[in-house]
Amino acid sequence: MMPDNHSAIPARGTGPMPRDGRLDATLALKRDPYGYIRKQSERLGSDVFQSRILLQRTICLTGPRAAELFYDHARFMRKGAAPMRLQATLFGRGGVQALDDTAHAVRKHMFMSLMTPARIDALGELFDEQWGLAARRWALAPKVELYREVREVLTRAVCRWAGVPLAEDEVALRTQQLSAMFDLAGAAGPSHWFSRYSRFRAQQWCGGLVERIRAGQVEVPTDTAAHTVAHHVDADGKRLDARTAAVELLNVLRPTVAIAVYIVQEAHALHAFPACRKPLLDDADGRHAGWFAQEVRRFYPFFPATVARVRKDFDWQGCHFPAGRRVMLDLYGTNHDHRAWEEPLRFRPERFADWRENPFTLVPQGGGNAATGHRCPGEWITLELMKRAARWLAGGMDYEVPPQDMTLDMARLPAVPKSGFVIAVRGA
Template sequence: MHRVRKAMMMAIQSPESRARLVALAEAEWRRHFARWTRLRKVVLIREAQAVLCRAACAWAGVPLVNEEEAVLRTAEFSAMIDGAGAVGPRNWLGQSLRRHTEEWARGHIEAVRMGRPVDPASPLATIAFHRDADGEVLSMEHAGVELINILRPVVAVARYIVFGALALHEFPQWRARVGSDDAALQMFVQEVRRYYPFFPAIGGRASTAFEWNGLQFAKGDWVLLDMFGTNRHPGTWGDGDSFRPERFDGWQGSGFDLIPQGGGEYATSHRCPGEMATVELTKSALRLLATEVDYDVPQQNLDISLARMPTLPTSGVEIGHVRLARAS
């Protein structure tokens, strides 16, 4: 069942589909850039989430009908992401808003199944008419969840973009290269994903009893994967606490060393099928930030607490006095 669903997700993430998503996001970024020039300052995490929510919905085949709906969906997806690693009010808010979003997603699935025209290559159509391992179409409930499962992660890429903007500020010697050299941009984005923690750790329950390095795990035990430590492990990365994009020059990963979005193979394991889209969306956004706008970074609290999951610079990265660098 898992592999059949994963195959559907991988089909949605084809190179052509990713390129269309990136193009939609770039158009949204440029629209937001023009608005920023009229504002004293903006908080980048909020802007990035708004950009990606609009782009993701248009790409999936569920375009947002007006600004009010765009603001609502952005708030819902953002709360789900922010509450994912929390216990208490943040988590409760995310769960509460998720129920409302699932109802919205099921409405789109039902409309397509009832005959509403839709691009047959769109993610919405793929999910609505997907047949699972048992040969049956997904239930309305499961189809709605899967639609959310391709939209929410796109909005979550906003955090990598914010970390990337922070890296451009903290390591300004890379700004010109990021804007002009695709190979340097690729190395830079991979280092951002390795160096800055989105989720410092993730957890799961052991499906069977096992032993690892002398440690005994019973079936059902909670197991925590130290993603932050793995991505900085000196045995793999050497000076892992240093920001050094050059380490990715000619890099060939094993599937278990760089694991900001899980390890292993895409088709058979729980590695995120949207990882390649994450890289492309982050590259595109950072290239635009480096070449199409100039801005100031006012004094603010840019600390990142590893005790908060998912992590984020405390201020969300504020930028001000935005100027268009050239005609878009």
């Protein structure tokens, strides 16, 4: 392992901010969303450079020191940072991701209150239950696409956990809507508009539920996300309006279903690196499952970058950051930074055996402090469900992997195997 102290990792480049010479780099970013910032950074010899993306001047950052800078809330804000197409699909308008200062702290506390060990374990138990039921169905079919099937498993589990009623005849529809918000968020053309439409319909569904809870027409347990969001009092002393409450309830459901991306990547890792299977089978205390999950999150692509805006003028590494400028932090490249990770292009779960948690070198779901900053509050849920999925995939069910195209589509957001990872289940 490399040093755990991110402050000991040198930043690259000093002096005036270098520029990507293109008139606009949107197409370059679209062609190589996971590699664009890292490659330009290496070419320019700097962890910071200026580009133009979607016709807007954008400062691009990569590396642990840059991540530490990016999560300095005195220098950066989230209001107005995310492109409108992502607000209309992935995040929703008015959600916690676009808040700052007290408004963000109060709203974030609402999410953190759901992340107790007992509640996370309860979701894990529901996930195992649904996986077991699904595996028996999968065994009746010649083969199934794991990416599609796991999204339904997660939809069933998280809706029940969150106190969101889900009738059997609407499972497919809600799975499709929740999936489209993240699986098609980076798409263009008809797929993008389908993602927008899916969010619109899902917000109607969740907004209606919030209104019925408030009216006493539906009773849900007090420790669920549906109850917590419906009765949350915001920084202004008022309850959230129904539309914003729907956005925030979806900010519990959607990211949980998106864990399907990591789970299918776990399956890919076990197939590509079969030596990882035995430690998981012998994993009495769950340590190896934890290391494996962390390495999948570090090694595999999820979302490539995150954005903010400069709050006030400042200088860093000799580069000037003007107020209002959009800034993009390279998540994938930071997770593969050779200054922080020894042999970063090798898949080695055991690297986490002596790893001290570092909020700026491992940033697949954002960096910094989840309780007070913009790091994803669902990271603990992600790890718990990934550990449980790893045990299922390593030995909890008997399956074969038929020939297929398992190339990771690195031009797709999020990147998953082109086949969706097809399996033939023999028994569970």
